[in-house]
Amino acid sequence: MPTAPRRPLAKDVRPVELDDLDARIVAILEREGRITNADLAAALDVAPSTAHARVRALVDRGVVAGFHASVDQARLGKGLQAMIGVTLRPGARHDSIVAFADEVRRLPQVLQLFFLGGTDDFLVHIAVEGASDVREFVVEHLSAQQSVATTRTSIIFEYHRNGIAAPFR
Known part of the structure; x- marks a missing residue:
């Protein structure tokens, strides 16, 4: 998983349309931001390269704005x-x-x-x-x-x- 997400340059806040795979990735990352790429790919039943590319694209598009730790x-x-x-x-x-x-x-x-x-x-x-x-x-x-x-x-x-x-x- 990328550790330093890149923010989009434009301040475009129009809603981004997600296909089914991207929506499933977002749902998984919201629950478990530290999931490994291999585990994410297995959960999605896709190749690890596909999972990695999709996560990278979600970060680049500003949909995923960061990965966070929940501190007790x-x-x-x-x-x-x-x-x-x-x-x-x-x-x-x-x-x-x-x-x-x-x-x-x-x-x-x-x-x-x-x-x-x-x-x-x-x-x-x-x-x-x-x-x-x-x-x-x-x-x-x-x-x-x-x-x-x-x-x-x-x-x-x-x-x-x-x-x-x-x-x-």
Whole structure:
């Protein structure tokens, strides 16, 4: 499997049509990104060269945007995860949105940052050791920012992920 996918040069976000074989490859890679080319070819009942060429083409076309590891945060001492909805204050929205996103995405506790349309402006997914760390994160890194109007914290008990989406362009 390629380790450093090449991104398409154009910012073409039109849907890419997949034939049946490409769709099956995508489904397998979503479940098991580290599958060997030989195992992928066997699962598809195609030659290894065909599997390799098809995966390479999916990467080149931007359909497969990367290969990812799923990290057990609890094994790293970060057994508590939370989703924090953040609403920014009105006024100078563009600047505050950009500044907020730039600052928060760099924090080591942040696993994912979502910019939303709706009640919340952002959804911040964090992993920390315990409840006091969630409180500290919200108070020191979110509520302390002048652009933040409100936060809503939800503790994650359990989750299921069907796949990993590539960042929006």
